Amino acid sequence: MDLDALLRCVGTTSCVVTQLTSGMIIGMLLFLIASGVTLIFGVLNVINFAHGSLYMIGAYAAWTFYQLTGSYFVSALGAAVAVGVLGVLFERVLMSKVYGSNVLMQLLVCYAVVLISDDLIKIIWGPVPLSMGMPPEFRLPPVRFMGGVIPPFYIFMILAAMAIGLLLWLVIGRTRFGSIVRAAAINGPMVSALGIRVNLYYAAVFGIGSALAGAAGALAAPVRSLTPGMGFSILIESFIVTVIGGMGSIVGAFAASIIIGLTRSFGSIGFPLFVDGVMFLIMALVLIFKPSGLFGRAHR
Amino acid sequence: MTSIEQRRASRRQLLKGAGAIAAAGLVGAPAISRAQTGAIKIGVPTILSGRVAILGQSSVGALKMSFDKVNAEGGINGRKIEMVVRDSKGAPQEAAKVTRDLINNDGCQIIIDAEASSAAFAVQEVIREVGVLCIHTNSETSSLTADPKLYVPTAFRTARQGIHDAIGGGDYAAKVAKAKGLKKWATCSPDYAYGRSNTAEFMEYAKHFDGNITVVEETWPKLFQPDYTEVVTKLLNAKADAMYSALWGGDLVAFIDQANLYALFEKQASFMVNLGDYGVVDQVKQFPQGVYSGGRYNRTVPPTPENEAWYLEYVKTQKSKPTNWSWENAVGAQFLIEALKKTNGDTNGKKLAEAIKGAKIKTPFGDGGTITMRAEDNTTINYIIGYGLSLSKEPYISDFKTSPWEPILELEKQWKKKQGYAT
Numbered sequence: 001m002d003l004d005a006l007l008r009c010v011g012t013t014s015c016v017v018t019q020l021t022s023g024m025i026i027g028m029l030l031f032l033i034a035s036g037v038t039l040i041f042g043v044l045n046v047i048n049f050a051h052g053s054l055y056m057i058g059a060y061a062a063w064t065f066y067q068l069t070g071s072y073f074v075s076a077l078g079a080a081v082a083v084g085v086l087g088v089l090f091e092r093v094l095m096s097k098v099y100g101s102n103v104l105m106q107l108l109v110c111y112a113v114v115l116i117s118d119d120l121i122k123i124i125w126g127p128v129p130l131s132m133g134m135p136p137e138f139r140l141p142p143v144r145f146m147g148g149v150i151p152p153f154y155i156f157m158i159l160a161a162m163a164i165g166l167l168l169w170l171v172i173g174r175t176r177f178g179s180i181v182r183a184a185a186i187n188g189p190m191v192s193a194l195g196i197r198v199n200l201y202y203a204a205v206f207g208i209g210s211a212l213a214g215a216a217g218a219l220a221a222p223v224r225s226l227t228p229g230m231g232f233s234i235l236i237e238s239f240i241v242t243v244i245g246g247m248g249s250i251v252g253a254f255a256a257s258i259i260i261g262l263t264r265s266f267g268s269i270g271f272p273l274f275v276d277g278v279m280f281l282i283m284a285l286v287l288i289f290k291p292s293g294l295f296g297r298a299h300r
Numbered sequence: 301m302t303s304i305e306q307r308r309a310s311r312r313q314l315l316k317g318a319g320a321i322a323a324a325g326l327v328g329a330p331a332i333s334r335a336q337t338g339a340i341k342i343g344v345p346t347i348l349s350g351r352v353a354i355l356g357q358s359s360v361g362a363l364k365m366s367f368d369k370v371n372a373e374g375g376i377n378g379r380k381i382e383m384v385v386r387d388s389k390g391a392p393q394e395a396a397k398v399t400r401d402l403i404n405n406d407g408c409q410i411i412i413d414a415e416a417s418s419a420a421f422a423v424q425e426v427i428r429e430v431g432v433l434c435i436h437t438n439s440e441t442s443s444l445t446a447d448p449k450l451y452v453p454t455a456f457r458t459a460r461q462g463i464h465d466a467i468g469g470g471d472y473a474a475k476v477a478k479a480k481g482l483k484k485w486a487t488c489s490p491d492y493a494y495g496r497s498n499t500a501e502f503m504e505y506a507k508h509f510d511g512n513i514t515v516v517e518e519t520w521p522k523l524f525q526p527d528y529t530e531v532v533t534k535l536l537n538a539k540a541d542a543m544y545s546a547l548w549g550g551d552l553v554a555f556i557d558q559a560n561l562y563a564l565f566e567k568q569a570s571f572m573v574n575l576g577d578y579g580v581v582d583q584v585k586q587f588p589q590g591v592y593s594g595g596r597y598n599r600t601v602p603p604t605p606e607n608e609a610w611y612l613e614y615v616k617t618q619k620s621k622p623t624n625w626s627w628e629n630a631v632g633a634q635f636l637i638e639a640l641k642k643t644n645g646d647t648n649g650k651k652l653a654e655a656i657k658g659a660k661i662k663t664p665f666g667d668g669g670t671i672t673m674r675a676e677d678n679t680t681i682n683y684i685i686g687y688g689l690s691l692s693k694e695p696y697i698s699d700f701k702t703s704p705w706e707p708i709l710e711l712e713k714q715w716k717k718k719q720g721y722a723t
């Protein structure tokens with residue numbers, strides 16, 4: 001523990017600005033992944049344990065599109081769409097068969113997908129880590145703000161994640177599509193009885209959730225090493241976020257992502273050896289005092 | 301049952317038992333003789349997946365190149381050398397399991413442990429039990445061979461040793477620090493045995509040679525951590541004059557990519573012991589210029605025709621560039637081949653250990669062209685140690701200064717006493 005260092009940091013504008021943005025960067029990437037997990041759980045009532053693999057595929061897809069097109073924006077968009085389509089296939093071929101099944105069966109199916117996708121990545125792209133490198137448009141000196149340092153790519157990353165989150169919130173909360181999805185989440189058979197093909201909506205939700213993971217992978221690709229299995233560690237953190245925010249709540253995922261991001265950025269100064277411990281501690285406290293999560297409904 | 305029947309039964313059991321022992325002997329004897337006449341099987345646990353897979357592959361590449369050459373010349377006493385390579389993923393439990401499997405199931409008579417320190421200690425304990433010859437080719441953590449409590453008579457190391465690098469690097473860093481007034485230092489190294497011990501040793505000797513140096517910040521990212529954002533910002537906030545890092549492989553690549561975003565290398569002098577390795581150089585898209593880089597493997601260090609020839613042969617046969625782990629494995633293979641020649645292909649662990657202990661080999665990677673396997677602690681000395689300045693293009697390192705071995709060995713003796721490893 002180095003609480004003196006933490007207090008010194010909190011008392012310095014430059015340190016606060018740098019650590020706040022650092023926390024937002026970590027949090028926003030987590031938010032994109034966790035919002036997919038929570039969306040799929042909220043509507044389909046299944047926990048997609050293979051979500052980290054979709055993030056990994058998104059990163060590799062972005063890398064490939066970048067090699068082909070040389071445009072990072074096209075690559076990021078292409079990766080999100082490709083992973084979204086893959087998600088729909090995953091849902092139709094595998095996950096739809098285990099809706100309503102024991103959670104262990106769902107876990108088994110997802111784990112199989114994780115192993116298969118890791119091996120496929122090795123076969124297609126090889127076991128050696130890949131690096132996309134920073135696209136030329138972002139190879140700029142970091143921005144100075146109130147003494148703090150913020151890289152331009154991270155500003156883009158935060159804004160892109162926020163924009164995607166806002167769009168998701170509008171689609172689910174303000175459109176007819178969203179109304180049907182919310183209705184199907186509460187009572188699927190009733191929506192089906194009204195003549196709406198609920199299965200299509202389920203597939204679409206799974207596709208959107210997957211596309212969010214793909215977008216997160218594409219945003220991470222310029223700054224992280226691409227390796228088979230890279231989705232595992234981020235999946236654990238995204239589950240922590242989902243539990244803290246409340247299963248099924250996108251607003252909750254947003255809030256919890258920021259909490260975890262800030263815990264990691266300021267924790268690395270104040271309690272560097274116990275950052276993971278604090279994240280799990282926060283999750284445990286939420287589970288004890290508000291088991292449905294900060295913004296979650298009681299589980300149906 | 302009468303007592304006679306009981307006796308008969310017991311006699312029958314005795315005969316059965318004797319028959320079984322004889323059968324086992326008949327089956328077992330050819331197995332042993334096969335072990336000394338068939339191919340010499342060498343088990344290689346290493347990391348072939350994840351962030352540092354490239355280093356595991358480059359280890360296997362160097363071993364293959366060495367053994368292919370021996371096999372092309374007819375093998376050892378007519379026996380070919382066969383490698384059995386397994387992926388341990390760098391995990392201690394997996395490495396121990398894989399090593400046992402290689403010996404018990406695959407019939408390997410020798411182990412070349414091409415593991416990082418995270419798993420090498422687990423392999424060492426397996427070797428203690430089974431007694432086969434083992435050469436640790438990649439683990440640099442000093443205690444593996446320096447700590448007498450960990451000593452295993454049939455285990456050797458051909459990797460660099462952290463304390464040697466630390467003394468040579470500390471001396472170099474202190475000279476730069478004095479010249480440029482670098483007093484406040486920060487560190488950023490992976491949070492496991494190698495990272496902790498390497499960093500502590502480097503800073504200890506940097507302070508030993510320049511008393512004005514103080515460490516103002518330490519960061520310990522986890523091994524294979526994907527995101528270094530909070531580590532980089534912590535280093536920025538420390539406002540240190542210089543930074544030392546023992547990050548390596550894919551971790552170092554990810555760290556550099558993320559640190560570049562914050563222009564970290566422009567804000568402070570950086571010393572990175574593992575930077576100048578082709579595995580890193582080829583992966584980093586914006587390779588930082590002017591960073592003080594430790595000698596790992598470079599075709600120009602030492603600038604000899606032998607080193608250049610070895611590099612070209614490696615590139616030609618393995619279709620990739622060698623790494624620090626490549627030369628360490630090439631040296632391990634050479635010690636093993638020389639020992640097998642001395643024992644006429646006998647793979648008995650004790651006999652091979654006797655042949656390797658104190659041996660000296662001619663090699664392109666030695667200071668003065670030779671490397672010695674020091675008998676007192678089964679570790680190599682006289683390999684090239686030093687630091688230079690990174691360049692963003694070939695040869696990627698300039699102004700390389702080789703550290704002399706005499707002061708390293710003298711200070712190592714004192715260090716061993718201080719650690720309680722020697723009296």
